[in-house]
Amino acid sequence: MDESFLLMLSNLLHLHNSLDPSTSLLSSASSTPSSSSVTSSSPSSSLLSTSSAAPLLFFTLASLLSFLACSKPNNKNRKSGSSPRPAPPANGAYTVAVFQSLSNDWTSAPLRDAQWRALYGLSYPVFTKIVEKLNPHIAASNLSLPSDFAVSMVLFRLAHGYSAKSLASRYNLEPYLISKITNMVTRLLATKLYPEYVKIPASKRRLNEVTLAFEELTSLPNMCGAIDGTPIKLRSFPTNESNLYRCEYGYPALQLQVVSDHKKMFWDVCVKAPGAVDDATHFRDSLLYNRLVSDDIVWDKVINVRGHHVRPYVVGDWCYPLMAFLMTPFSPNGSGSPAQNLFDGMLMKGRSVVVDAIGLLKSRWRILQDLDVGLSHAPQTIVACCVLHNVCQQMREPEPDVWREPDETAAPARVLESEKSFHYFGDSLRQALADDLHHRLSSR
Structure with missing residues (x-):
C-alpha cells in the first residue's frame, strides 16, 4: 500500500x-481513545454529538483518498530539484x-x-x-x-x-x-x-561477506568496497573564498567522500575539502588514504591471481589514482582491449553501489540537497546523516527513490611521485585481474 x-x-x-x-475500526471493544x-x-461540540454521521463521513473520505492514492503517478529516480518540500x-x-x-x-x-x-x-x-x-x-x-x-x-x-x-x-x-x-x-x-x-570490514567474517557479495555481483575477486565523492550544496560559506567552495556543478559546496559495501552501507566517511577540490586530492588528504598507504589496515585475506598476490581493494572511477589498493578503469571511453573493457564494465558495476548509496543518502536526508546550517557545523551534520543512513540500511528500512546527480566530467587523476610504486603494482594487478576475468567468462 x-x-x-x-x-x-x-x-x-x-x-x-x-x-x-x-465505532473505531482499530480499537478493541474495551479500549477508549486517548484524550x-x-x-x-478539535471538531466543534455539535459535530461531536452527531455520532451517527461519523462512519459515513469516514468511509466517504477514505474511499476518496484511496482512489487518489491509486491514481497517483509513480515518480521513480527523482532528478535534482524535482521533489518540493512540504x-x-x-x-x-x-x-x-x-x-x-x-x-x-x-x-x-x-x-x-x-x-x-x-x-x-x-x-x-x-x-x-x-x-x-x-x-x-x-x-x-x-x-x-x-x-x-x-x-x-x-x-x-x-x-x-x-x-x-x-x-x-x-x-x-x-x-x-x-x-x-x-x-x-x-x-x-x-x-x-x-x-x-561506520566500520571498516576488518574482521575475517565481515570481510568474507563483503568480498563474496561483490564477487557475485561483478565476478571480480577480493573487492571490498566502492569509493566516490559528491558535493553537498551550502547555503552558508565564506564569500571571500567563493571560488574555493564552488564545485564543478557551479554552486558552493563541501566535498563528501564515502566508501560503500555491497549493502550500500558506508564503511568510511570523510568531509575535509571545499567544493572546488577534486576527488583525488580529497582522497589523498583523508585518513583512509594514509592508513592504506602505511598498511595500518590489516586485511587478512590474500588471493593468488595469475601469480600476483591480490589483497582486498576498493574500486573507483578514473577520478581516483590507480593504486594497489584502489582499482580504477583502464579507459573512460571503452578504448581498451576486450579483456580491459570487460574488466571496466564489471568494475563500474561494483562502483554503482556507492552511487546508489549516495542517492539514498540525499533522498532520505534532504537537508543534504541544500545544507542550511553554519559552515562550522556542516561537516558534523553531513557525517550525522551518513550514520543515520547506515542505521536505516542495517534496520532494513524501505529505500526511497534514489536522488540522481549529473555524471562527473572530471579528468583522470594524475600519479604523484610518491605514489609511483603503488601505481606500478596496481597496474600489474589490474591487468592480471582483467586477463583472469576474461579467461573465466569466455570459457563458460
Missing part, C-alpha cells in the same frame, strides 16, 4: 475516533504534548511507521533505537526538553531540509534554540554513534 495513503488513512482514523469513538489525541483544533505546519502546532500523543496513541504499527517515516525519515522502532542510544548523552547536557522530542525535531529538520528559522513556528521555540539542539544531536550522531555504525 502507498505510504502516503497509509499516512492519510491514519489521520482519518484519528478523526474517526474523535467523531465516534464507539491527548484531541488538540486545540509546507511547515501552522504556528505552534507541534508541542511536546502533541508529540507524546502521536507517540502513544496508536494501535496499528504499520500506520504509525508510515506516519513516522513521513515526518522523520524512518520508522518508529528505528527512531526509538536512536533515542535509546543518544538519551544518556542528551540527559547529561541538562536539556530542558525530553530527549525523544529533541531527537524528533532534529530528524524532522534533516529529513525535510528546513532552516532553524522556518521551524521556529512549528515547534514554538526560538531559532537559536533549534540550532543549538540540532548541533548537539548531530555532534552526538557523528561522534558517539559513528564508531558503532
Whole structure:
C-alpha cells in the first residue's frame, strides 16, 4: 500500500475516533481513545454529538483518498530539484504534548511507521533505537526538553531540509534554540554513534561477506568496497573564498567522500575539502588514504591471481589514482582491449553501489540537497546523516527513490611521485585481474 495513503488513512482514523469513538475500526471493544489525541483544533461540540454521521463521513473520505492514492503517478529516480518540500505546519502546532500523543496513541504499527517515516525519515522502532542510544548523552547536557522530542525535531529538520528559522513556528521555540539542539544531536550522531555504525570490514567474517557479495555481483575477486565523492550544496560559506567552495556543478559546496559495501552501507566517511577540490586530492588528504598507504589496515585475506598476490581493494572511477589498493578503469571511453573493457564494465558495476548509496543518502536526508546550517557545523551534520543512513540500511528500512546527480566530467587523476610504486603494482594487478576475468567468462 502507498505510504502516503497509509499516512492519510491514519489521520482519518484519528478523526474517526474523535467523531465516534464507539465505532473505531482499530480499537478493541474495551479500549477508549486517548484524550491527548484531541488538540486545540478539535471538531466543534455539535459535530461531536452527531455520532451517527461519523462512519459515513469516514468511509466517504477514505474511499476518496484511496482512489487518489491509486491514481497517483509513480515518480521513480527523482532528478535534482524535482521533489518540493512540504509546507511547515501552522504556528505552534507541534508541542511536546502533541508529540507524546502521536507517540502513544496508536494501535496499528504499520500506520504509525508510515506516519513516522513521513515526518522523520524512518520508522518508529528505528527512531526509538536512536533515542535509546543518544538519551544518556542528551540527559547529561541538562536539556530542558525530553530527549525523544529533541531527537524528533532534529530528524524532522534533516529529513525535510528546513532552516532553524522556518521551524521556529512549528515547534514554538526560538531559532537559536533549534540550532543549538540540532548541533548537539548531530555532534552526538557523528561522534558517539559513528564508531558503532561506520566500520571498516576488518574482521575475517565481515570481510568474507563483503568480498563474496561483490564477487557475485561483478565476478571480480577480493573487492571490498566502492569509493566516490559528491558535493553537498551550502547555503552558508565564506564569500571571500567563493571560488574555493564552488564545485564543478557551479554552486558552493563541501566535498563528501564515502566508501560503500555491497549493502550500500558506508564503511568510511570523510568531509575535509571545499567544493572546488577534486576527488583525488580529497582522497589523498583523508585518513583512509594514509592508513592504506602505511598498511595500518590489516586485511587478512590474500588471493593468488595469475601469480600476483591480490589483497582486498576498493574500486573507483578514473577520478581516483590507480593504486594497489584502489582499482580504477583502464579507459573512460571503452578504448581498451576486450579483456580491459570487460574488466571496466564489471568494475563500474561494483562502483554503482556507492552511487546508489549516495542517492539514498540525499533522498532520505534532504537537508543534504541544500545544507542550511553554519559552515562550522556542516561537516558534523553531513557525517550525522551518513550514520543515520547506515542505521536505516542495517534496520532494513524501505529505500526511497534514489536522488540522481549529473555524471562527473572530471579528468583522470594524475600519479604523484610518491605514489609511483603503488601505481606500478596496481597496474600489474589490474591487468592480471582483467586477463583472469576474461579467461573465466569466455570459457563458460
